[in-house]
Amino acid sequence: MRKPHVVIIGSGFGGLFAAKALKGADVDVTMIARTTNHLFQPLLYQVATGILSEGEIAPPTREILRGVRNASVQLGLVESIDIAARKVHWRFHDRHHETAYDYLIVAAGTGQSYFGNDHFARYAPGMKTIDDALEIRARIFGAFELAEGEESGSDVSRLLTFAVVGAGPTGVEMAGQIRELASKTLVGEFRRIDPKQARVVLIEGGPRVLPSFGEDLGGVARRSLERHGVEVWTDTIVTDVDSSGLTVKRADGSTERLETVCKVWAAGVAGSPLGAAIAEQAGAEVDRAGRVKVAADLTLPGHPEVFVIGDLAAVDGVPGVAQGAIQGAKYAAKAIRGDAAGQRPAEPFKYFDKGSMATISRFSAVVSAGKLKLTGFLAWAAWLVLHLLYIAGFKQRLSTLLHWFVSFLTRGRSERATTNQQMVGRLALEQLGDGSSSRLMRGTN
Numbered sequence: 001m002r003k004p005h006v007v008i009i010g011s012g013f014g015g016l017f018a019a020k021a022l023k024g025a026d027v028d029v030t031m032i033a034r035t036t037n038h039l040f041q042p043l044l045y046q047v048a049t050g051i052l053s054e055g056e057i058a059p060p061t062r063e064i065l066r067g068v069r070n071a072s073v074q075l076g077l078v079e080s081i082d083i084a085a086r087k088v089h090w091r092f093h094d095r096h097h098e099t100a101y102d103y104l105i106v107a108a109g110t111g112q113s114y115f116g117n118d119h120f121a122r123y124a125p126g127m128k129t130i131d132d133a134l135e136i137r138a139r140i141f142g143a144f145e146l147a148e149g150e151e152s153g154s155d156v157s158r159l160l161t162f163a164v165v166g167a168g169p170t171g172v173e174m175a176g177q178i179r180e181l182a183s184k185t186l187v188g189e190f191r192r193i194d195p196k197q198a199r200v201v202l203i204e205g206g207p208r209v210l211p212s213f214g215e216d217l218g219g220v221a222r223r224s225l226e227r228h229g230v231e232v233w234t235d236t237i238v239t240d241v242d243s244s245g246l247t248v249k250r251a252d253g254s255t256e257r258l259e260t261v262c263k264v265w266a267a268g269v270a271g272s273p274l275g276a277a278i279a280e281q282a283g284a285e286v287d288r289a290g291r292v293k294v295a296a297d298l299t300l301p302g303h304p305e306v307f308v309i310g311d312l313a314a315v316d317g318v319p320g321v322a323q324g325a326i327q328g329a330k331y332a333a334k335a336i337r338g339d340a341a342g343q344r345p346a347e348p349f350k351y352f353d354k355g356s357m358a359t360i361s362r363f364s365a366v367v368s369a370g371k372l373k374l375t376g377f378l379a380w381a382a383w384l385v386l387h388l389l390y391i392a393g394f395k396q397r398l399s400t401l402l403h404w405f406v407s408f409l410t411r412g413r414s415e416r417a418t419t420n421q422q423m424v425g426r427l428a429l430e431q432l433g434d435g436s437s438s439r440l441m442r443g444t445n
């Protein structure tokens with residue numbers, strides 16, 4: 001008899017943990033994802049700032065799932081889902097395919113949101129993919145290189161001003177790391193410029209840094225960043241971005257232009273368009289960020305065979321963090337196993353909050369886990385251990401540990417190589433337009 005076929009879309013935390021949790025179940029699993037790797041997004045900022053290589057945070061999905069004999073992995077971009085016909089339409093470059101399913105787990109995550117200003121992306125890349133991180137690495141190190149060859153003082157100052165938009169964990173980590181590069185790693189390497197003179201400006205629309213960590217920890221993070229030399233502009237909204245700078249509007253209505261070549265966008269998420277597409281077919285709602293409002297058992301309303309998990313699911317009290325996706329994945333897999341055994345568990349999905357953490361600089365972090373609040377070295381050590389545990393793959397863990405030794409003990413960085421492709425790749429893809437391969441490579445659908 002044919003086994004039920006489970007199709008999983010995405011190889012992020014949701015997709016990967018769903019496939020693992022279905023190991024040995026009486027089902028066949030096909031994972032369709034547009035990259036060949038699982039991506040550990042929480043450490044993207046370390047790739048962008050030269051601490052880690054991309055391979056350390058992005059092991060091949062095939063390798064991780066080698067032992068899950070009932071699962072196969074397919075590289076492809078899912079373009080549409082027909083929930084009435086139970087079919088997924090996907091393609092790899094010019095080859096189009098359709099795959100039928102009995103169960104579908106949609107774990108397609110979110111992309112960067114520019115709040116309706118998608119043209120900002122060209123000048124201020126987001127931080128969602130390996131391409132983003134490598135492009136940002138090329139821009140950061142490239143700015144110092146260009147500044148060294150510049151004659152005019154104003155051009156040097158524009159090149160040595162770095163703007164990070166959004167003071168959530170990613171923005172805080174990026175700003176802290178760029179500051180550390182400028183004031184520690186690069187010191188003594190240049191002859192005409194002083195990297196220490198670099199300005200790092202962290203811009204946040206709301207009143208606080210790390211808003212989800214509460215006022216106290218947000219305050220600690222802000223003071224720590226400022227002590228390290230990061231300028232923090234809160235209650236400040238970015239209204240325009242171009243190649244040579246950005247414009248902000250403050251709460252009092254005043255505007256200011258910041259001359260800066262290197263900008264990083266770490267504000268706002270937008271659900272994969274697949275979410276809105278299936279919600280529309282099912283008559284379900286999406287929230288403002290395009291995340292699907294799922295039922296209490298993480299299924300698409302009216303479709304017990306379709307689970308939406310991870311960042312793409314809007315569930316009260318479940319933040320867009322790795323644990324939300326991992327726990328959702330295990331819950332969906334348990335439900336599917338239950339069906340196969342003749343009875344699906346009746347309990348709704350319950351999220352167990354294991355807390356959140358963000359690093360500010362070397363040896364300094366903040367951790368919030370229920371009533372436990374940690375700051376400083378202890379928080380940083382906890383961050384280190386937990387992130388190491390969650391990186392997939394023994395080889396990746398080992399080499400991450402080595403790179404961390406280099407960075408944290410010597411302040412050097414082993415991954416500072418940049419290429420022209422990193423710098424111009426985005427523009428080249430833009431020129432391909434919406435042609436057959438460019439959307440696949442850009443990661444949009």
Ligand SMILES: Cc1cc2nc3c(=O)[nH]c(=O)nc-3n(C[C@H](O)[C@H](O)[C@H](O)COP(=O)(O)OP(=O)(O)OC[C@H]3O[C@@H](n4cnc5c(N)ncnc54)[C@H](O)[C@@H]3O)c2cc1C
Pocket residue numbers: 009010011012013014015032033034035040041042043044045076077078079107108109110127128169170272274309310311312320321322323325357445
């Ligand atoms: C920079 C950054 C830092 C973060 N830091 C932390 C942190 O410190 N701690 C924490 O807990 N969380 C952190 N997060 C959040 C965490 O990474 C996410 O919550 C988690 O990755 C969500 O998992 P997911 O599987 O839902 O989505 P993702 O991990 O985003 O995976 C989505 C998958 O779907 C694939 N996909 C998307 N569309 C298609 C398509 N059309 N066809 C085929 N495949 C598709 C993607 O390629 C990807 O494999 C961070 C996120 C970012 C971006």
